[in-house]
Amino acid sequence: MSEPPSAAGSDVMLEIxxxxxxxxxxxxxxxxxxxxxxxEIVSVIGPNGAGxxxxxxxxxxxxxxxxxxxxxxxxxxxxxxxxxxxxLGVARTFQNVRLFPNMTILENAMVGQHCRSRGGVFGSIIxxxxxxxxxxxxxxxxxxxxxxxxxxxxxxxxxQPAFSLSYANRRRLEMARAMATDPQVLLLDxxxxxxxxxxxxxxxxxxxxxxxxxxxxxxxIEHDMRVVKGVSDRVIACDxxxxxxxxxxxxxxxxxxxxxxxxxxxxAG
Amino acid sequence: xEARGWARTGALAGIVTIxxxxxxxxxxxxxxxxxxxxxxxxxxxxxxPAVVAGMVAAAPRIEAGVRRELRVGExxxxxxxxxxxxxxxxxxxxxxxxxxxxxxxRTVFIKISPQLMDFLTFGRSTVGxxxxxxxxxxxxxxxxxxxxxxxPSIRKPVGTALIVTAMFxxxxxVIPIMFDQLVLERDWLYSxxxxxxxxxxxxxxxxxxxxxSVLYARFGGQVRESLSGGPRREGSAxxxxxxxxxxxxxLALLAAPLLLGSVVSEVLGSVMVFALLGIxxxxxxxxxxxxxxxxxxxxxLGAYSLxxxxxxxxxxxxxPPEPVISxxxxxxxxxxxxxxxxxxAGVLVGAPVLRLRGDYLALVTLGLGEMVTVLIASPWxxxxxxxxxxxxxxxxxxxxGISFRDPQNFYYLALAFVAIxxxxxxxxxxxxxxxxxxxxxxxxxxxxxxGISTTRFKLLAFAIxxxxxxxxxxxxxxxxxxxxxxxxxxxxxIQVLGIVILGGMGSIPGVLVGALVxxxxxxxxxxxxxxxxxxxxxxxxxxxxxxxxxxxxxVRRSRELQDEERLQDEWVxxxxxxxxxxEVGTVTGVAx
Numbered sequence: 001m002s003e004p005p006s007a008a009g010s011d012v013m014l015e016i017x018x019x020x021x022x023x024x025x026x027x028x029x030x031x032x033x034x035x036x037x038x039x040e041i042v043s044v045i046g047p048n049g050a051g052x053x054x055x056x057x058x059x060x061x062x063x064x065x066x067x068x069x070x071x072x073x074x075x076x077x078x079x080x081x082x083x084x085x086x087x088l089g090v091a092r093t094f095q096n097v098r099l100f101p102n103m104t105i106l107e108n109a110m111v112g113q114h115c116r117s118r119g120g121v122f123g124s125i126i127x128x129x130x131x132x133x134x135x136x137x138x139x140x141x142x143x144x145x146x147x148x149x150x151x152x153x154x155x156x157x158x159x160q161p162a163f164s165l166s167y168a169n170r171r172r173l174e175m176a177r178a179m180a181t182d183p184q185v186l187l188l189d190x191x192x193x194x195x196x197x198x199x200x201x202x203x204x205x206x207x208x209x210x211x212x213x214x215x216x217x218x219x220x221i222e223h224d225m226r227v228v229k230g231v232s233d234r235v236i237a238c239d240x241x242x243x244x245x246x247x248x249x250x251x252x253x254x255x256x257x258x259x260x261x262x263x264x265x266x267x268a269g
Numbered sequence: 270x271e272a273r274g275w276a277r278t279g280a281l282a283g284i285v286t287i288x289x290x291x292x293x294x295x296x297x298x299x300x301x302x303x304x305x306x307x308x309x310x311x312x313x314x315x316x317x318p319a320v321v322a323g324m325v326a327a328a329p330r331i332e333a334g335v336r337r338e339l340r341v342g343e344x345x346x347x348x349x350x351x352x353x354x355x356x357x358x359x360x361x362x363x364x365x366x367x368x369x370x371x372x373x374x375r376t377v378f379i380k381i382s383p384q385l386m387d388f389l390t391f392g393r394s395t396v397g398x399x400x401x402x403x404x405x406x407x408x409x410x411x412x413x414x415x416x417x418x419x420x421p422s423i424r425k426p427v428g429t430a431l432i433v434t435a436m437f438x439x440x441x442x443v444i445p446i447m448f449d450q451l452v453l454e455r456d457w458l459y460s461x462x463x464x465x466x467x468x469x470x471x472x473x474x475x476x477x478x479x480x481x482s483v484l485y486a487r488f489g490g491q492v493r494e495s496l497s498g499g500p501r502r503e504g505s506a507x508x509x510x511x512x513x514x515x516x517x518x519x520l521a522l523l524a525a526p527l528l529l530g531s532v533v534s535e536v537l538g539s540v541m542v543f544a545l546l547g548i549x550x551x552x553x554x555x556x557x558x559x560x561x562x563x564x565x566x567x568x569x570l571g572a573y574s575l576x577x578x579x580x581x582x583x584x585x586x587x588x589p590p591e592p593v594i595s596x597x598x599x600x601x602x603x604x605x606x607x608x609x610x611x612x613x614a615g616v617l618v619g620a621p622v623l624r625l626r627g628d629y630l631a632l633v634t635l636g637l638g639e640m641v642t643v644l645i646a647s648p649w650x651x652x653x654x655x656x657x658x659x660x661x662x663x664x665x666x667x668x669x670g671i672s673f674r675d676p677q678n679f680y681y682l683a684l685a686f687v688a689i690x691x692x693x694x695x696x697x698x699x700x701x702x703x704x705x706x707x708x709x710x711x712x713x714x715x716x717x718x719x720g721i722s723t724t725r726f727k728l729l730a731f732a733i734x735x736x737x738x739x740x741x742x743x744x745x746x747x748x749x750x751x752x753x754x755x756x757x758x759x760x761x762x763i764q765v766l767g768i769v770i771l772g773g774m775g776s777i778p779g780v781l782v783g784a785l786v787x788x789x790x791x792x793x794x795x796x797x798x799x800x801x802x803x804x805x806x807x808x809x810x811x812x813x814x815x816x817x818x819x820x821x822x823x824v825r826r827s828r829e830l831q832d833e834e835r836l837q838d839e840w841v842x843x844x845x846x847x848x849x850x851x852e853v854g855t856v857t858g859v860a861x
Contacts, residue, residue, distance in 0.1 A: 060718060086720030094718075100711040103704075110701075111708045115720030117701055121733070124700035125693050131700070138701065181720050 011038040012071075013185055013217045014059070014090075019068035021051075021058050021241075028054035029241040031068070036185070041211050041218045043228045045252070046238035047261055052221045053095050055238070056187050060092050061085050072185070087115045091183035093174045095190050095221075101163035105153055108162050108173055109142035112180025116141070145180035146173075148214075149206065168199045175206075179214070186210060188220040192227055204230045225253075237261065272350055275326040279351035279410070282322035283358025289314050290362075290389075293380030294800060299388045301796060302465035303438030311388060313435070315402075316409040319355040323348030323410030327417040344418040345411055352410015353403060360399035367395040425486055426479035433478035438466050443793050446530045518778075522684060526677040535676040536792030541683030542745050543788045546761075547768040547780035548690045549737030554766065555775035555823065556698060557730035558710030560631040562762050563638025566618065567611050567735040569645060569757040571742025573654050574610050576752055578603040579664040583655040584751070592660070593652045600666035600747065607743050608736040615735030619728045626713070638762050646754035659753035666747045673747055683744050690737050691777050697733070698775075706730060764788075767805060771812050773819020782820050 014036040021029040028051040036042050044052050057063045059070055061082040070077050077085060091112075100108050117138055123131040146153040149172045157165075162173060171191060178186055191207070192200040204227045210216045222228050228235060228249060235252040237245040245255040252258055289295055298310040327344035330337050339347065366374055366381065374381050390398025416424055437444060441464050448455035458470035466474065492510075526534040546568060553561045580597040582590040596603070622633050644650060646657050654660060665674040666682060673682045697703050705726045708716040717723050746752055768787050772779025787808065791801040812819065 062714070062718065081722070082714075082718045083720050083722045086718070091720075092718060094715070098712055098715040098718075100708050100715070102711060103707055107704060107707070111704055111716070111719055111721070114701060114705055114708075119701050121697070121702065121729070124702055125696045127696065135701070177719065 012036070013038045013073060014219075015069075015071040016055075016059070017069045017071070019055070019058060019070065020066045021054055021063055022066055027241050029058065029065070029068075032238065032241060032243055034236055034243060034246075036217060036219055038184075038217055039211060039215060040233040041207060041220065041231050043232040043235045043249075044219060044221045044238060045223070045225075045228060045235060045258075046244075050238040050261075051241035052238060053189055054241075056092055056189055056219075056221065059085075059187065060090060083115065086181050086183070089182070089184035090187065091178035091181040091185070092187040093171070093178050093189055093191060095193065097167075097170045097174050099162040099170055099174055099177070102161055104159050105146065105162055105165070105173055106139070106142055106158040108177050109146050109153075109180045110138050112145065112177040113138040113141050113182075116182050141182070142180050145176045148176060148179060148209075168195050171195065171203075179210070179216075183216065185217045185219065188218065188222075190221050190223060192222065192224050200224055200227060203227070207231045229253075271347070275347050275350040276354040278325050279319075279322045279354025279356075280358050282318035282351070282355035283362075285318040286315065286355065286359045287362045289318070290359075290385065291378050291380060292800070292803065296380050296382055296385035296388070298796070299384065302460070302463040303435065303441075304466045304471045305460065305468045306463050308438075308465070310439075315359075315389075316406060319352040319406035319410040320413035322351040322355045323413035324417045326351035326410075327414035339418050341415065341418055344414045348410045348414020348417075349407055352413070353407045355410065356403035356406025359406070360402045363389050363402065364395060364399050422483075422486070426482040429482035430475035430479040434466070434471050434475045437474045438471075439794060441465055442795065443529065443533055446533060447528045450528050450530055526680045531676045533793065534680045536789060538676055538679045538683055538748055539792060540784045540789045541680060541687050542741050542748065543765065543768060544687050544781050544784040545683070545690055545741035545744065546738055546765045547772070547784055548687065548694050548777060549734045549741065550765050551734075551769050551775065551777070551780050552694055552697070552706075552737065553730050553734035554769055556703060556706040556710070557727060557734075558706075559727060559730060560627060561634045561731075561734070562631045562759075562766065563618075563634035563636070563641075564734075564738055564765050565638045565757055565759060565761040566641045567615070567738030568742040568745070568761055568765075569641045570611050570614055570735075571607055571739025572746040572752055572757070573645065573660070573742075574607045574739070575600070575603055575743035575746050576660045576663050577653075578606060581660045581663045581746075581752075583651075584658040584661050584753075585651055585655045586658070588652065592654070600664045601668075603664075604740070604743060607739050611735040611739030612732040615731035615733075616728045618735075619731035623724055623727055635759065635762070638759050642754060642757055642759060645757060654752075657754060659751060661751035663746045663750050663752065665750065674750055679744075679748050682747070686740055686744060687781075690740065691781075693733075694737075694777055702726070702729065764805070767809050771809060771820060773822035775823030776819060776821050779819050779821035779823070786820070 012035055014034075016032060016034045019029050019032040020027070030051075032051070032055065034042075034044075044055065046052055054063065058065050059077075061077070061080050061084065065078060068078075072085075072088060072090060075088075077088065077090075080088075100111065103111070117134050119131040119134050143154065143158070146158070152169055153173055153176055162170065165173060171194070175186075175188065175191065188207070192203050195203060207218060207220060207227070208231055210218055218231075220227075220231065232249050235245075235247065235249050236243055237252050237255065237258045239257075239261040244257045244261060245252045247255075295311045295314045298314070301310040302308065303310055303313060326347040327339055329339065363386070366386065371381060371383055371386055386395075389402065391401050393401070416427060419427070437458075441459055445455050445459050448458070457467060458473070459465065460467045460470075525537055529537070546564065549567065550561065550564050553559050553564075577592055577594050578596040578598050579600055580595055581592075583592055598606070618634075618637060622630055625633055645654050648656055650656065665672040667673065671678055673679045698706075705716070705721045708719065708721055709723050709726055713723055745756070749756070764787065768783035769780060770783075771787060772781070772783030787805060791797060791804065797804065
């Protein structure tokens with residue numbers, strides 16, 4: 001997790017080949033290909049219903065693809081359950097924030113460390129030194145993850161229930177929880193939705209910090225083009241469950257098909 | 270408009286009184302004296318609904334979103350209207366009964382007896398009796414209403430005194446035993462003739478409890494603050510106050526059988542068995558959020574596997590008394606094996622229902638529980654568990670000549686197991702396992718997406734809950750020494766669930782209190798044995814309406830419930846826009 005950002009751009013982290021997923025007659029993904037390299041920030045853009053969230057759900061094992069392959073660090077992960085992917089190092093946030101509302105902020109983040117700990121039933125009952133050390137480590141890691149967002153999620157807030165947080169802080173907590181799983185790849189589903197312009201800019205910097213300071217590979221679904229422009233090493237545009245353009249922000253923003261997909265309204269921004 | 274609301278409240282109370290009379294809660298208890306030879310349980314039942322109606326009518330109004338306490342005069346009028354309506358409705362019922370003829374009604378409602386009518390008419394003519402009923406009800410209701418609007422400095426001590434005195438009256442079979450055990454004079458407190466409290470005793474009890482209440486109101490806050498060192502932080506470690514409370518509770522638990530003698534200890538033994546079941550089910554329902562209605566499965570499994578492992582014999586006739594499978598293990602060797610069997614069974618039962626949630630899970634587990642009852646009674650399993658006639662000769666778990674079939678000794682054995690189970694449950698809840706359960710309960714899919722194997726933790730909950738439940742079954746077997754399928758009805762599942770819900774889901778002290786209230790009280794109040802299930806249902810309904818988080822709630826669980834409540838409130842607000850706020854006050858429950 002604390003590996004330095006890799007200079008080797010060719011180091012493939014996640015490769016998606018011909019991914020298909022349909023719900024009844026609706027093709028949410030129809031043969032999508034994409035590659036994510038270690039230590040880069042890839043933005044996935046596209047109009048509503050382009051299949052972006054479905055992509056995340058398929059990658060993280062919530063849905064099983066109908067065809068195609070997902071290769072994560074050389075390993076096909078199709079058919080694995082969501083919790084197994086977290087264990088392998090793929091963590092995510094949800095488009096509609098999904099926290100454990102009645103657990104405290106600290107506990108929410110501590111849940112993230114679950115997959116990196118192994119205290120069993122008997123150890124937990126007796127509280128063996130091993131379990132106690134582990135529990136302390138879980139807490140420390142959780143606090144570390146929370147402190148990524150400065151003071152917003154620490155201090156007195158640690159013990160407050162998650163539902164008491166403001167909307168923006170809930171999003172931050174969700175990201176902190178994902179970061180507490182010690183991931184290598186972080187999938188952020190519209191992290192700035194519902195945030196005000198200042199918070200959005202702040203989050204833009206945070207996403208860049210995730211790459212630069214924590215060495216994370218980030219895939220972000222985003223609608224706010226300032227964010228996309230500010231963070232992306234590469235941008236992938238989707239429509240109708242397929243990749244329609246890929247490249248730097250400028251390249252994608254000026255792509256005919258992308259402009260068409262957005263009806264020329266947003267790509268100009 | 271308002272008066273109509275009050276009258277409606279009163280009429281409801283009157284109907285409740287009629288109900289109480291029909292089921293016999295008045296007629297059967299005309300000679301159960303609570304205080305002196307004047308105040309009987311029947312009398313209390315007769316006026317109690319009116320008192321409650323008075324209190325409800327005098328409850329604060331919510332006017333334009335602002336809570337307003339009623340003025341004294343206003344409250345008295347409201348309470349009088351409500352209570353008079355209550356008395357009126359009941360008086361009409363009495364008159365009608367007389368008109369139709371007691372004997373004719375009795376063919377259907379067997380509890381309506383001439384003696385009851387005598388009691389209800391105060392030995393006068395029916396009309397005279399009816400008038401008295403209305404007058405007495407009204408007076409009682411006004412008293413209740415006035416108490417409701419009295420300032421807290423009066424309301425709290427008086428209320429406490431009334432409740433405590435009534436409790437002392439009810440516990441007339443228990444508290445005197447305590448005095449006897451301590452070799453204390455008790456005739457001043459409980460009348461040797463009428464069994465209930467003497468007036469002097471009642472006065473002393475009332476005064477002392479009122480005094481304690483006043484002292485608590487004055488110094489309670491200070492004491493609490495100085496003990497906990499400032500206002501308590503949420504989720505902080507155990508405060509000294511809780512330590513003191515816990516210590517006192519532990520002392521009371523340890524001393525109880527010595528103070529209360531073997532009859533009460535017998536009941537307390539059952540309480541402990543059910544507490545054990547409650548702690549086990551609490552892991553499944555309270556922690557992991559899996560609604561299991563078939564918990565009797567583990568209870569039966571524990572009891573029968575202990576019986577088989579320790580060499581109990583069959584009760585059936587015409588077949589050899591040796592079961593097909595029979596061990597001859599010592600109780601303490603058998604227990605871990607029983608728990609292991611139950612844990613494995615928990616996984617086996619849990620595996621097929623993993624994908625089910627909420628109502629579906631409840632239904633399937635209910636069926637599984639019912640299957641157990643059928644199986645152990647079936648002819649097919651007679652060679653193993655004796656069928657309907659069951660098994661006998663179960664070990665008494667003796668150590669060094671001390672038999673644990675003796676109620677007092679059994680209590681300590683059960684208490685030890687409860688303590689261990691509570692400790693295990695508490696430690697698990699506070700570990701990463703407990704966190705995983707909580708996360709899973711709050712949002713299963715998200716828990717999965719955050720790295721928690723929900724399959725594994727569901728099965729773990731079933732296994733641990735099952736193991737603790739089987740322990741309850743094993744102890745139950747030791748307690749009664751013989752087993753029949755009649756002891757393992759689906760009702761047990763419901764009862765244990767009631768204990769968990771009443772106490773507060775996810776709360777271990779809550780389970781103990783729940784078991785004490787739902788198993789202990791009915792056991793102690795033997796006269797009420799017949800009404801046990803009625804009271805049980807009433808208690809659960811009352812708790813669900815008045816205190817949905819349970820008697821001693823788990824902080825987080827109560828937040829979850831309040832969340833739902835908040836949503837409900839908002840929903841109600843949008844739906845019921847325009848309804849007068851005054852009426853909302855009289856609606857006792859909101860059922861969306």
